[in-house]
Amino acid sequence: MEHDLTTGSGRPRDAEASPALLEAARRLVLEKGYAATSISDIAAAAGTGRQTLYRRWPGKAQLILDAFAEHASDQVDDLHAAAPGPDPVREFLRRTFRALDETGPALRSLMAQAQLDPAFCELFRQRFIVPRRAALHAVLAQARDSGSVPADLDLDAAVAALFGALWYRLLLGEPLDDGYAAALAGLIRAEP
Amino acid sequence: MEHDLTTGSGRPRDAEASPALLEAARRLVLEKGYAATSISDIAAAAGTGRQTLYRRWPGKAQLILDAFAEHASDQVDDLHAAAPGPDPVREFLRRTFRALDETGPALRSLMAQAQLDPAFCELFRQRFIVPRRAALHAVLAQARDSGSVPADLDLDAAVAALFGALWYRLLLGEPLDDGYAAALAGLIRAEP
Amino acid sequence: MEHDLTTGSGRPRDAEASPALLEAARRLVLEKGYAATSISDIAAAAGTGRQTLYRRWPGKAQLILDAFAEHASDQVDDLHAAAPGPDPVREFLRRTFRALDETGPALRSLMAQAQLDPAFCELFRQRFIVPRRAALHAVLAQARDSGSVPADLDLDAAVAALFGALWYRLLLGEPLDDGYAAALAGLIRAEP
Amino acid sequence: MEHDLTTGSGRPRDAEASPALLEAARRLVLEKGYAATSISDIAAAAGTGRQTLYRRWPGKAQLILDAFAEHASDQVDDLHAAAPGPDPVREFLRRTFRALDETGPALRSLMAQAQLDPAFCELFRQRFIVPRRAALHAVLAQARDSGSVPADLDLDAAVAALFGALWYRLLLGEPLDDGYAAALAGLIRAEP
DNA sequence: CACTAACCGAGACGGTACGTCCCGTCTTCGT
């Protein structure tokens, strides 16, 4: 997350720099990929100096995490709010898969970065993984109450299995389609 | 995979160089981590020139993939051969978790590299993921035949869910313990 | 020649880096010879990064040209100022030969580099050859006015012959001694 | 010079390899220049292995010296044989300049190499410089006898001055034209 | 209304890894 160390004194930070950097980062990563996008590229595209970026984020990964986390939090709310239909778990997965069509490559890069930097890993977990985990947990709890999943289902394990399966295919470049969503949802559906 | 362009003519490649490079790579990565291990380090530790490495592998990631894939294939065989006990799925997961205690960090790095290089991703899938997937599939098929998992279980989906859950926690730095193995195995156990 | 692209903006170049690089280059070339001195060696000896060198000179040859041209221009002034005695041409040659005892090997390397790189050749000509040529020309003009060389001497040809003879022996590893200076000076001395 | 260490036993050397290497060396150096021509290039162009080259010459410079020395020795004889006319020195210089139109660049490279390798320097001197020096010496001696240069001319110094002036301009990329030949010849012409 | 502190861009800094190139040697097989 962008860090703000303003003490009140001195010239205030340029309010336009952060959005410009976030947008430039998002655009360049989507265009050229994470690895091919350098810090210098992002700062130049945002029309700012490199130091301005470092003053607000510790590095490339954190900036790009912010650049893609914004959208993600909106989506999590959407998913949480509406998970209707006869098979809400399947519906949740389908919508999540759909959202990854655009942001998937960037998320893969962030997950990659999390492997190389433990501090970033924890940040990524808190900002990205945990909220979504909570959302799916809620969906599953609701499904359990409505009887569409077994009453004794281990919800935490089910969340790990479903999101794990999602990331598993995403990270390996395998397709995330409706059939996959249905098959995964089928794994934990209540036996009638 | 190491590429071998032997045409028969000319001086043959040094048979000791490849093992030396693989072992040096494996040792250095386990000691210092993936990112902190450079190509020069590996070549020097193996007592070879840098060009000898480039002659056999396209880069660091492919070499290290080979360095860890060797051992992996042995382990896959072990796991496949013996998955005994009342809950073979749980046992399989437990053993797999145990094996990751040592190699986990390196595998995380390889998975990270797979996100930055599509060609390497495919290689990693073929050399690492698919064999293990087959092993778990066989375990599940056996379990289905012996009645310890439901007869109508979607084996492919179950494999994705179990291995997905494994990678999910591994990549996020969360613990892979016996309790987790039991919980995941419980998800797909037959309801008696 | 060192190139200075200062635009006024940004951090100014370290004023100590260039002298340090020049001195390190000069010292290492005199110690180990031109070919045995690498760019990395020079940068390390100067306590600077390699890129700092490349930011100021296109390569090794240009840096070393500068490293030896500095001193050379001083010497040229010295030679120009004082060319006394009954045979000023011979005296000029003797002093020039003497100065080459130390710098000769480095100059040979620079002349060698000039053969491999036309751009460097021109630079070498302008920075090294032309100034010395002018100095000798002045000495000869003075000698002509004082009657110690023939009045109708073709000064340009004489300069070429004298410096040519100097380089000819220098480049072939033949001795540049007082006798040689006297013999060359004798070629163009006025017949009494 | 190509060295021949055959002992009589074993397979005799391929008689075609040496000419092929010499011709390939000559062609490539004239086409691409000395520095841009690697040992591998020459061997490949000659259809031979690199070791065959090293078995016959110590390195690139010696091979190329041989490649260009062949022609040179013919030319030296030509020059020696016929130096007619009213000003034989000028004529000798003019012809020598003319011959350098083609081989000049290669000779410059050889002289460059002589600066980096003392052993080659001596070889170059013996194979190239000394014979030509003798030829010019003979021309000057003849001219002295015929009265076209002063009787007390120091022939060795004159040779050094004339060839030195030649190399001086050649190595600096300056033109070797008839005017220059005339001016140099004029320096040592007898005053009538 | 000046001062001052933190900002801004630009870009140089030391450092490190990369992948390429060539060197001169060595090692195979076939002739």
Added chain:
DNA sequence: ACGAAGACGGGACGTACCGTCTCGGTTAGTG
């Protein structure tokens, strides 16, 4: 013992980023 072929250890090269530092200049709030 030669030949072609090509791998070997070694080392320099020039490039690309990294994260930091240092300029001159700008822009608020404070004294």
